[in-house]
Amino acid sequence: MARVLGLLMSGRKHGFTSGLLEAALEGAASVTGVEVETVQVNRLAIDPCHSCFSCIRRETHDCVQKDAMGADGELMGRLTQANGWIIADPVHMWGPSATCHLFIERCYPFLWSGTLSGMPFMSVSCASNQGMQRLANEIICKWAFTFGLRYVGGVPVHTTYLAAARQHVGELGRRLGEAAIEDARERRPVSDQQRFLDYLDKPWSALEPYLQNLTNGTMTYEGSLIAQGLASFGRPEARALLEEARAPFQQALEHFHAGNQTAATELLVRASALWTHATWREFLEEEVIGTRVPGAYRPIEGGQQEAPRSQS
Numbered sequence: 350m351a352r353v354l355g356l357l358m359s360g361r362k363h364g365f366t367s368g369l370l371e372a373a374l375e376g377a378a379s380v381t382g383v384e385v386e387t388v389q390v391n392r393l394a395i396d397p398c399h400s401c402f403s404c405i406r407r408e409t410h411d412c413v414q415k416d417a418m419g420a421d422g423e424l425m426g427r428l429t430q431a432n433g434w435i436i437a438d439p440v441h442m443w444g445p446s447a448t449c450h451l452f453i454e455r456c457y458p459f460l461w462s463g464t465l466s467g468m469p470f471m472s473v474s475c476a477s478n479q480g481m482q483r484l485a486n487e488i489i490c491k492w493a494f495t496f497g498l499r500y501v502g503g504v505p506v507h508t509t510y511l512a513a514a515r516q517h518v519g520e521l522g523r524r525l526g527e528a529a530i531e532d533a534r535e536r537r538p539v540s541d542q543q544r545f546l547d548y549l550d551k552p553w554s555a556l557e558p559y560l561q562n563l564t565n566g567t568m569t570y571e572g573s574l575i576a577q578g579l580a581s582f583g584r585p586e587a588r589a590l591l592e593e594a595r596a597p598f599q600q601a602l603e604h605f606h607a608g609n610q611t612a613a614t615e616l617l618v619r620a621s622a623l624w625t626h627a628t629w630r631e632f633l634e635e636e637v638i639g640t641r642v643p644g645a646y647r648p649i650e651g652g653q654q655e656a657p658r659s660q661s
């Protein structure tokens with residue numbers, strides 16, 4: 350049996366968004382062997398993340414907060430037992446709702462455990478006024494990427510075309526159900542590189558935004574955070590990681606400017622993993638988090654996992 354979990358972010362139990370979720374779940378349930386369940390996340394007591402970083406330090410990577418999304422909360426078990434999630438979200442303030450953002454933020458422990466890597470996922474973003482459903486859909490896609498979710502699809506909906514959208518969402522729900530059956534047989538976690546490559550044709554792809562991020566909007570090595578970090582980072586082990594990141598990062602930029610998306614992505618995966626390990630060493634490890642980078646998080650493929658520690 351495969352389980353598909355519908356996560357309703359709207360406060361309106363019988364509104365437009367819930368109607369779309371129903372259509373998606375009907376599609377999923379039409380696949381033999383799939384059972385579906387709905388949770389109205391909007392009505393659960395969920396606090397924002399307290400930034401205690403216990404989920405990184407604890408070997409079990411679970412959350413210590415005492416609410417619906419804590420380790421013993423009513424939601425966490427259902428989330429981890431699912432073989433597929435459907436997020437149905439109303440568009441609020443030209444983007445995803447606060448409930449959706451809160452939920453995603455509290456999924457932070459899954460970054461460290463890698464639990465969600467490879468799990469099938471779809472979303473629906475429903476607007477009925479000015480819109481911005483496409484932007485909301487992109488943002489939810491970006492969040493799905495961060496966890497390495499297997500992105501079956503995302504549907505930006507405006508109620509102007511609600512009937513057609515219901516049909517589309519139902520079909521996607523069926524595809525999610527099929528993917529959930531495979532997931533129940535065996536979860537297939539995605540490698541870091543595969544995740545970046547898989548999202549190249551999705552509503553949100555990491556390649557260009559990440560290059561914009563690392564170059565601080567300049568799209569040049571000279572203007573990049575890596576060049577700046579090499580001038581300002583104090584810890585030798587962090588600087589060593591940046592040194593290692595320099596060449597793949599420069600090559601990633603060259604390939605991007607030449608239009609070679611796949612090669613640029615492969616190089617960026619390596620450079621950005623080194624970058625995140627370097628910042629961890631420089632800013633987070635001792636003062637903030639108190640532990641090394643968990644193994645499931647941004648492994649440095651084809652190289653050393655971490656630079657040797659300095660003796661000082």
Ligand SMILES: Cc1cc2nc3c(=O)[nH]c(=O)nc-3n(C[C@H](O)[C@H](O)[C@H](O)COP(=O)(O)O)c2cc1C
Pocket residue numbers: 359360361363364365366367438439440441442443444475476477478479480481508
């Ligand atoms: C706080 C708030 C902000 C909203 N912002 C937008 C918006 O930016 N664009 C839009 O088209 N609709 C907006 N709406 C309307 C919702 O998108 C609308 O309720 C939507 O169709 C979701 O369906 P539901 O409320 O029936 O679940 C907003 C509603 C609320 C409560």
